[in-house]
Amino acid sequence: MRIKSHPILGEVKPAKSLTFTFDGQQMLGLEGEPIAAALRAAGVMIHRYTKKRKDPRGLFCAIGRCTDCVMIVNGRPNVRTCVTPLEEGMIVKTQYGAGEASK
Amino acid sequence: MKRYDLIVVGAGPAGLSAASEAASLGLGVAVFDENAKPGGQLFKQIHKFFGSKEHKAKMRGTAIGAELLDEAQRLGVEVFLNSPVVGLYDNREVLVRQGDAVQHYKGDGVIVATGANENILAFEGWTLPGVMGAGAAQTMMNINRVMPGKNILMLGSGNVGLVVGFQLLQAGSKLAAVVDAAPYIGGYGVHAAKIARTGVPFFLSHTIVKAEGIDRVTGAVIAQVDEKWNVIPGTEKSFEVDTICVAVGLSSSVELLKMAGCEMKKDGLGVIPIIDDDGETSVWGVFAAGDVSGIEEASAAMIEGRLSGLAAAGKLGFVGPEALKNRKEELLSALEGLRDGMFAPKNRGKSQDSTSEGLPVSKCLLANGFLDDSETFSYPGVKSVPGLHPVIECTQNIPCNPCQDACPKGCIKVEGKIIALPVFDEKSKCSGCGLCVASCSGQAIFLVNEDLGDGKAAVTIPYELLPLPAKGAVGTALGRSGAPLCPAVVTEVKLIGAFDHTALMTFTVPSKFAMTARFWKNEVPA
Numbered sequence: 043m044r045i046k047s048h049p050i051l052g053e054v055k056p057a058k059s060l061t062f063t064f065d066g067q068q069m070l071g072l073e074g075e076p077i078a079a080a081l082r083a084a085g086v087m088i089h090r091y092t093k094k095r096k097d098p099r100g101l102f103c104a105i106g107r108c109t110d111c112v113m114i115v116n117g118r119p120n121v122r123t124c125v126t127p128l129e130e131g132m133i134v135k136t137q138y139g140a141g142e143a144s145k
Numbered sequence: 146m147k148r149y150d151l152i153v154v155g156a157g158p159a160g161l162s163a164a165s166e167a168a169s170l171g172l173g174v175a176v177f178d179e180n181a182k183p184g185g186q187l188f189k190q191i192h193k194f195f196g197s198k199e200h201k202a203k204m205r206g207t208a209i210g211a212e213l214l215d216e217a218q219r220l221g222v223e224v225f226l227n228s229p230v231v232g233l234y235d236n237r238e239v240l241v242r243q244g245d246a247v248q249h250y251k252g253d254g255v256i257v258a259t260g261a262n263e264n265i266l267a268f269e270g271w272t273l274p275g276v277m278g279a280g281a282a283q284t285m286m287n288i289n290r291v292m293p294g295k296n297i298l299m300l301g302s303g304n305v306g307l308v309v310g311f312q313l314l315q316a317g318s319k320l321a322a323v324v325d326a327a328p329y330i331g332g333y334g335v336h337a338a339k340i341a342r343t344g345v346p347f348f349l350s351h352t353i354v355k356a357e358g359i360d361r362v363t364g365a366v367i368a369q370v371d372e373k374w375n376v377i378p379g380t381e382k383s384f385e386v387d388t389i390c391v392a393v394g395l396s397s398s399v400e401l402l403k404m405a406g407c408e409m410k411k412d413g414l415g416v417i418p419i420i421d422d423d424g425e426t427s428v429w430g431v432f433a434a435g436d437v438s439g440i441e442e443a444s445a446a447m448i449e450g451r452l453s454g455l456a457a458a459g460k461l462g463f464v465g466p467e468a469l470k471n472r473k474e475e476l477l478s479a480l481e482g483l484r485d486g487m488f489a490p491k492n493r494g495k496s497q498d499s500t501s502e503g504l505p506v507s508k509c510l511l512a513n514g515f516l517d518d519s520e521t522f523s524y525p526g527v528k529s530v531p532g533l534h535p536v537i538e539c540t541q542n543i544p545c546n547p548c549q550d551a552c553p554k555g556c557i558k559v560e561g562k563i564i565a566l567p568v569f570d571e572k573s574k575c576s577g578c579g580l581c582v583a584s585c586s587g588q589a590i591f592l593v594n595e596d597l598g599d600g601k602a603a604v605t606i607p608y609e610l611l612p613l614p615a616k617g618a619v620g621t622a623l624g625r626s627g628a629p630l631c632p633a634v635v636t637e638v639k640l641i642g643a644f645d646h647t648a649l650m651t652f653t654v655p656s657k658f659a660m661t662a663r664f665w666k667n668e669v670p671a
């Protein structure tokens with residue numbers, strides 16, 4: 043759900059589209075935005091599951107403080123997606139526990 | 146180890162102001178901020194700010210941030226972004242994480258202006274995806290331009306909850322309700338009123354019982370609480386929402402000050418540093434300015450920053466005693482003026498029963514977010530006169546006066562202290578220019594012509610939502626509570642540069658609704 047026009051901020055400046063994958067699924071995001079913004083725009087809510095109770099977690103603070111939004115990015119676990127800029131071709135995966143991916 | 150005359154931690158309003166003040170006196174200054182963007186809280190604040198001309202009133206937060214950054218850069222301040230400060234040790238040694246390395250810097254003086262963290266609130270289901278801080282919602286919608294959710298419940302009626310609540314409406318989300326466990330709204334009444342008149346209900350003395358949903362929020366249950374904040378069984382209400390925003394207060398971000406060994410005192414849920422009137426802590430040469438030294442507003446943060454920057458310059462011998470004294474007095478008196486307001490530290494927690502003028506504060510406003518129609522005439526901004534005139538529904542002591550400055554005809558006066566309630570001078574002649582309506586940071590000013598001669602009245606409201614209706618559109622006029630009153634035809638929509646994105650919408654209603662119709666909805670009454 044992108045905000046295309048806004049009464050105060052006006053129209054969104056055009057940005058280059060980037061492709062990336064989320065759990066193997068092809069997705070589109072925009073250059074200059076954090077991974078979490080691209081995911082939220084695509085309707086993805088769950089970023090990871092906790093180790094012990096396997097509870098789902100999603101975006102909470104959006105400023106890199108709470109670590110609820112960490113995922114496996116290009117094979118690296120524990121990447122805070124709310125402050126990590128999206129890049130072309132990124133491979134983003136839901137993180138299970140301390141860093142195992144589903145596939 | 147690189148040395149600077151002054152190191153400032155945090156590029157928010159306090160930090161940038163401190164840096165500029167010091168740099169203007171000749172100090173070599175570095176500012177470090179962990180964010181990728183400067184401005185601190187300001188760059189998410191798209192609403193117009195309270196204050197006076199000197200405090201950049203009626204500018205939007207984003208514009209204030211840009212202006213402060215400009216000033217700092219013009220004065221040669223070095224601003225380092227993506228640079229979290231991770232340590233502050235003896236002799237003002239500062240550790241900064243830059244890239245993958247930790248760099249050491251030394252400041253002859255250090256000003257900590259790290260702002261505040263959002264408090265969290267634990268309740269059943271609070272870790273579900275879809276529960277987020279109000280600040281996170283702002284980052285999503287105002288920076289990333291992505292809607293945080295479609296249907297949102299706001300927890301907390303302080304200024305953050307109210308301001309972010311309205312911003313959610315501007316982003317196109319629906320606000321299901323604003324909920325607060327306290328019996329009275331915590332933020333400014335004008336911020337509550339602009340949400341209430343759109344039809345959003347307030348549930349005071351209510352708390353959240355749980356967030357519903359298996360792997361994401363699909364609903365929320367709230368319930369009434371008694372005086373001891375216990376849930377009253379049987380009062381539960383459910384909402385179908387996909388997002389729950391938490392805005393239950395801020396706590397000063399004092400980690401670095403603690404590390405430096407500064408003495409602290411209790412403040413609300415957290416602690417704040419003990420400082421003198423220069424902002425200096427118990428550790429020589431280490432200052433604290435802005436929200437880190439106690440939660441206030443950007444206007445106060447900017448002056449506190451300047452005071453600390455000035456004091457650091459004085460301490461390090463960059464400014465003579467006479468010049469120091471004069472400038473300090475000037476800054477302190479500006480701060481004094483602001484601190485008469487209802488949210489100043491000395492007034493916090495005090496009962497808000499009456500204004501400094503001795504007028505009763507509306508109980509309806511405090512409990513429901515809107516003035517009762519019967520109360521409006523008891524305030525000095527609301528008078529009934531023939532012809533076009535402003536109606537100023539600003540009824541609490543806010544350190545704010547752009548309405549007075551905006552009016553070229555002298556219709557509006559904020560006399561004596563800046564916190565005084567604005568007065569409409571009924572002997573003046575309003576030209577209908579609309580500048581007061583657009584400049585009011587609280588969206589509390591309306592223009593009304595109670596009798597157009599044909600039994601109808603014209604009401605002009607500030608309108609900051611999309612889509613803007615076309616002239617001739619037929620919709621429904623809503624009252625202050627958001628309740629539908631009658632059909633209303635839009636006769637003019639005006640948006641000029643001087644209004645800074647606040648459109649002025651004029652609609653006509655039967656004259657008997659002139660003093661009650663305060664919003665327009667694009668829906669034809671059934």
Ligand SMILES: Cc1cc2nc3c(=O)[nH]c(=O)nc-3n(C[C@H](O)[C@H](O)[C@H](O)COP(=O)(O)OP(=O)(O)OC[C@H]3O[C@@H](n4cnc5c(N)ncnc54)[C@H](O)[C@@H]3O)c2cc1C
Nearest residue numbers: 155157158159178179185186230259260435436442443444
């Ligand atoms: C929703 C909302 C609405 C508001 N509306 C108004 C209003 O209408 N009028 C008004 O006057 N005020 C308003 N305020 C308050 C105002 O924004 C704050 O009082 C003000 O921003 C405080 O300034 P500051 O410089 O102390 O802190 P901040 O603006 O929070 O800046 C602190 C900076 O420090 C940085 N930082 C923190 N820790 C570190 C570290 N370890 N290393 C490096 N950098 C660090 C942060 O990234 C941040 O950039 C509002 C606040 C909110 C949240």
Ligand code: SF4
Nearest residue numbers: 552575576578579581
């Ligand atoms: S509309 Fe213009 S003239 Fe009338 S009160 Fe407002 S600012 Fe003054």
Ligand code: SF4
Nearest residue numbers: 539545548585586587
């Ligand atoms: S009426 Fe005046 S004092 Fe009140 S909020 Fe509006 S601009 Fe500020």
Ligand code: FES
Nearest residue numbers: 103104108109124
């Ligand atoms: S949402 Fe908190 S670290 Fe990303």
